[in-house]
Amino acid sequence: MSDYILEMNHITKEFSGVKALDDVNIKVKKGEIHALCGENGAGKSTLMNVLSGVYPYGTYSGDILYKGEHCKFHNLRDSEAKGIVIIHQELALSPLLSVAENVFIGNEQTSMKGVIDWTETRRRAQEMLAKVGLEHEDVNVPVNSLGVGKQQLIEIAKAMAKKVELLILDEPTAALNDEESKKLLDIMLELKNHGITCIIISHKLNEIEYVSDSVTIIRDGKTIETLVKGVDDYSEDRVIKAMVGREMTNRYPVREGVNIGDVIFEVKDWNVYHPDDENRQMLKNINIKVRAGEVVGLAGLMGAGRTELAMSLFGHSYGQKISGKVLINGKEVQLKTVKDAVKNKLAYISEDRKTYGLNLIGDIKENMTIAARPFFFSKHGVINDNDEIVEAQKYREKINVKSNSINQVVGSLSGGNQQKVVVSKWMMTQPDVLIMDEPTRGIDVGAKYEIYCVINDLAKQGKAIIIISSEMPEIIGTCDRSYVINDGEIAGELSKEEITQEKIMQCIMAHNRKGDGNGIEE
């Protein structure tokens, strides 16, 4: 009847009295790429879970029309049978099984009932991989031998094997670098040419602008508006305005009144080898300096060695055969364990808060105080409860961790608030030097702003701050200076005025050319 493949009308979904979705409407045209935008907790994932049957029919109110039919999905299988496939942020691949097996997992190619036809599985897997631009991959290798970018594409191949008509991608590029992201987005455009409709959830507005035909913005469980490319203003600022409900004149708060002082953190001739392979050098002769009150970026592509550098500095948490010197406040320090690092006023906020940063079943107080506890909140190994409570309360209010109390379990907080807990944890150790690895990954615009404010505050207090970020605008927006790291080496150093996306990429490219000429082993 209409050219809409999907219409979701007046969807309302409550969780124990709280409305997660409140009369949401969304219409997706056949063959388009439709983006879904909103801050974390706005209800995007809930909406997609309603659509795919994760929340079965009857647990929500409203109506889903798919290809003109009223849908009553009771589980994922129902929706998949209709050609709706959802790919979640966390990859649903079984790491040790082969690529071919993963493509057909839950959808096995069988000769007899229950007996897998391996020849057919491999042949068809190859076919599916070709559709996502991976025709040269060996389907027999275990899936974890591929990079995250390729694994994401294998997820799509898996969806293709299910004869997908409506593909939903929940933050597909969150873990990918720019190059991999671009490839994935191009595959999406390719799929579009083959008549597959896509819904993409993403925080990366430049990607949305690049790939999508229309965008629906959700805020606080309500649809705000739908913008169509070529009809409405489709700029990033326009989308952000709808997302946050106010004009974001500046995504990066201005840092004022900071006196940049002397060099307080210095790394000299830092060399690190791969933890499993002692002949593979991961970092080569790294030299960096950071001054008090200065915010310094480490730009580079994913896999350039930035996280490896941070972790090897932070108590030798990465690598082996580590050599080189670290000076903090002019004194050479030995940082063989994390405890040494904390004692010497170095803090590292890891990139993946759920895996490396938080005890998700512990409460806010416990998570905030765990690192500082041996130094500030205890005497002879006995904890001073009062000090902990007072300090945790202080930080909860100071950096606005939205929660019931400091006794709330961290796993129940949103990503942005979890990140604030991790940041508090390291502020409590009263470091002089902070390394923040992807400090705003996967958190919404509002929370990002708050984290940037915290960074400014820390700079004002005269801390030396190092920011590792794969989002170049973030480096540009927050840093006083930036190193560019490529292939385990410093590829360049850019002053505030010089930092632009082009400059960063130029550094990387120039370094790559040099690397090819010189050979790797020196």
Next chain:
Amino acid sequence: MESKNNKIVKLDMKQYGMFFALIIIYLVFALLTGGANMTPMNVNNLIMQNGYVVILAIGMLLCVLTGNIDLGVGSVVAVTGAFAGIIMMDLKMNMWVAIIAALLVGLLTGIFAGFFIAYLGIPPFVTTLATMLMGRGLTYTLLQAQTKGPFEPSYNFIGAGFLPVIKIPFAGGTLDLVSIIVAIAASVLLILAEIKSNATKKKYNFAVNPTWQIALKLGVMLFIIWFFFYKLARYNGLPFVLLIMVILIAIYGFVTTKTVAGRQIYALGGNRKAANLSGIDTNKVFFWVYVNMGLLSGLAGIVLSARNGSATPKAGDGFEMDAIASCYIGGAAVAGGSGSIMGAVVGAFIMGILNNGMSLFGWSTDIQKIVKGAVLLGAVTVDLLSKRKKS
């Protein structure tokens, strides 16, 4: 606001739930056995029979908090008992030498297991399965498959003796004043602790439980205390094992809640990688958890052999399962990172009351195992389902 209040009520129901389960199971068996499990002698037996399970459950809780278990404790109990027996009976040495040797052997097995687990990275399940087999084999070898005994009474006092008593005639029997004085002291301490905890909560503007809940909780706990102590006073007074238990509960309760080292176990169980990057030497934590388990197994070995007055090759058979089950019944998370000493102790008593009640009722040990298995499965199922609902 409303959801916040709901959360508190639910949370507390979980805390009290164990105590209620304990009381209900006890009452059910009181009914089934016509009150036989409520006699002063039986109450006394309950404490003495469960002493070693409680000791093991306390050590096991720390293992469970890391997300693992120790399968070797039953065998270590047997080995340490065997060492004590050989030293006293064959070498004719002083009982203190035997006690120190038994604790030392326990400690060494702990160091052995801890070394493999913490510093070689061998999974605890495998390591302790090995210590379980090795320990049992060693016991049979040492004892040449014979029972060694009887031990001297001064040693047996540890497992079967009583603290000094002041008996007065009372209601056709006697009443021990020491027990009553201790009960009064315990009640006062309990009430003071509750008042202090609530004052702290008010001071920091934390939600305070409704008064009726506090009153109910205090009432139930006071009731349990007075019931036990009154029964003990009517019998022979306070068993020595009870003193050991109380001291251990106090020490480990303190360690797990109020010390840096104790909280590091929780942090490790909650997320090992994050704990590492927070400056916690997780290998060291693992090592000491298993060393501690070995030491407590040695203590349990002494208590058991002292109660039996002998060392037998089969001693402690299956104790590891009772200790593990106690922790889970007491609400510890199977994946680690959550659980309490008090929970493990209550869990141990639930197991003990079940054992004792079923024995009195005349059920065979075969049936007892079926029931205990069902209770374990039921407790963990209820716990997990209620958590799932919350999230």
